[in-house]
Amino acid sequence: MGERLPEGTLVLAVDAGGTSCRTALVDFGGTCRGLGLAGSANPLATDDGDAAAAIVTSALGAVDMAGADPADVRLVLLAAAGGGHRPAFMQMISTSLGLRGVHAPVAMEADGLAAFCSGTHLGHGYVLVAGTGAVAHRVEGGRSIRSVDGLGWLLGDIGSGFWVGQRVVRAVLADLDGTGPSTGLTPLLVSAMGLQHLVDERDALNGRPRLVHEIGITSYSELPVRLARYASLVFAVPEDEVAREILDEAAAGLAVTLRAALADGAPGPVVVAGGLLTGAHGLRQRLERVLGDELPPEGLVPVVDGLVGSAVLALRRLGVDVDAAVFERLTHSVAACRG
Known part of the structure; x- marks a missing residue:
């Protein structure tokens, strides 16, 4: 993984989750060269300083694993809850990375869009995320054009x-x-x-x-x-009857959220992400039973997290055509780095 690459041919793709932060160092061919891990990096779940520190730690861990030159990083793409404009937070990350040799611009995308792009190379479809929070997106042209819920713990995040x-x-x-x-x-x-x-x-x-x-x-x-x-x-x-009732209500709430994203939309894959929907414990199956034939024939497509999708979004920002072959290479190489 220490192979020297042409200058400016790497991206740092960050999946800033509420439980943990994962960063992949990826080259323009779609190969993951290194992976870094750290604690909670969701600025909505912890304070900005701790979130920024986790992001920087995981990013530098990916660079170190690859034995790469930080100066070769051309873009840092952060996938985080909301993906909104937080200039002070972004500047905190940029400054900290710059002190450690990573002088690339830092951009942010919604974690839901990154989750979708972890499940398919197609530019259209739907995604439902149920981790710490819960949100659904309709994706067209590689962008989220409709969001449902994702309103945070106080006002929404039903089924999260x-x-x-x-x-x-x-x-x-x-x-x-x-x-x-x-x-x-x-x-x-x-x-x-x-x-x-x-x-x-x-x-x-x-x-x-x-x-x-x-x-x-x-x-x-x-x-x-x-x-x-x-x-x-x-x-x-x-x-347990109480536990089953909680799960049934969670599935019903998530179904309402996803239906709102599916309404009047074109056919496409439905990707699901987040710990509640990707484990082997049955909430995804509950949701599939609730939705029935409202889903495409392949059902719900689970992904582990938004790391692959963050890399897809970073590469696309820099003009790389992430087709089926590049997507497959990226998926397999990230899995290999995870071990």
Whole structure:
């Protein structure tokens, strides 16, 4: 991977996720030369400084893995939630990279568009992302022309990791408080929060289980979106009625979001991304059952993340024709770098 390339023939493609950040160093032929990893880099899920630091760490990790010259990077393409205009944040990244020898311009695209481009080389179709947040896009001409949801944890993101995680915590509190049904989610959440030592204790002032207070304190002490970490608990108790209800509601909500993107659109692949839809735990299958023949014959096309798509978008910005052959090379070489 240390082969010296002509000057200015590399791009850094960044997938800035709420859980982790991944960066691929890719040449103009579509070969991934190096891969870097770091922690949360979604500026909506952590503060700008930490997000920028994660992006820089993962980018430099990709350069180091390849043994490449940072001066050969021609573009840094960041795929992040919203893909909006955040000049101060972008300048923070650009300045930090520049101090380390990467003087290429930094551009941003929506993570949903990057996810779509991870699933197909075609320039038209649809994508539904359900990770920490949730959003759907209709893509035409290689650009998102219609977005649905993606409104953040306070106003939307129906069926997202946050949405599911919040309902897990609510269900457990209802169980403990006697206002909801008993659920197998309760011991799982108690364990995940490290509160097992309080299982049999009650508050002397109000008679409530101490767990009610401590779960509240733990939840409120962090950024709200961090509740997404508890979403996976619903898959650990597949026979639990409360967990099944949460998953059914999540699938129904995601179906509404995707239908709005599909409405009056031309046929095309439907790519899905994000931890809730790409695992083997069944939410994707639930969604396919809800949508039925509204989907194309191939069903939903899952992708691991938006890393390949970020590279596709970076190469296209620089005039590279990412056809089926280049896309296949890129997909396979990124997988090889992941190990």
